[in-house]
Amino acid sequence: MESNNLRKAGLKVTLPRVKILEILEQKRDDHMSAEDVYKALMDAGEDIGLATVYRVLTQFETAGIVTRHNFEGNQSVFELDDGSHHDHLICVECGHIEEFVDYLIEIRQREVAMQHGFELRDHALILYGICNNCQSAKRR
Structure with missing residues (x-):
């Protein structure tokens, strides 16, 4: 392969x-x-x-x-690169990376690009936060 x-x-x-x-x-x-x-x-x-x-x-x-x-x-x-698009959630504490796909976000991004006269070619959405494991560790 x-x-x-x-x-x-x-x-x-x-x-x-x-x-x-x-x-x-x-x-x-x-x-x-x-x-x-x-x-x-x-x-x-x-x-x-x-x-x-x-x-x-x-x-x-x-x-x-x-x-x-x-x-x-x-x-x-x-x-x-398998050709499919996804976005990322990144934990700022441990660095864990979670991939996700949200079709509403994808639609909204295209709408925003069109509203501003852009022809969207590519994009990357990265959300930073604290994962469940790190949140749980802080509570202990």
């Missing part, structure tokens, strides 16, 4: 690319920094350097395989 994704994106199939794509697919529900990907590779016994991880993730972003996000703290995190 990974090799086909790389070929479709116009990238040569190399061991580092395949291994990094495998990690991203295994951690599909996570938003991983380059350092997270590197640590997962090290834990799996793979000898791929951090500079290679950064380079491959940038190539994947250019090819549309991953999406890069710069949430609070300016650290880039990556997730596989």
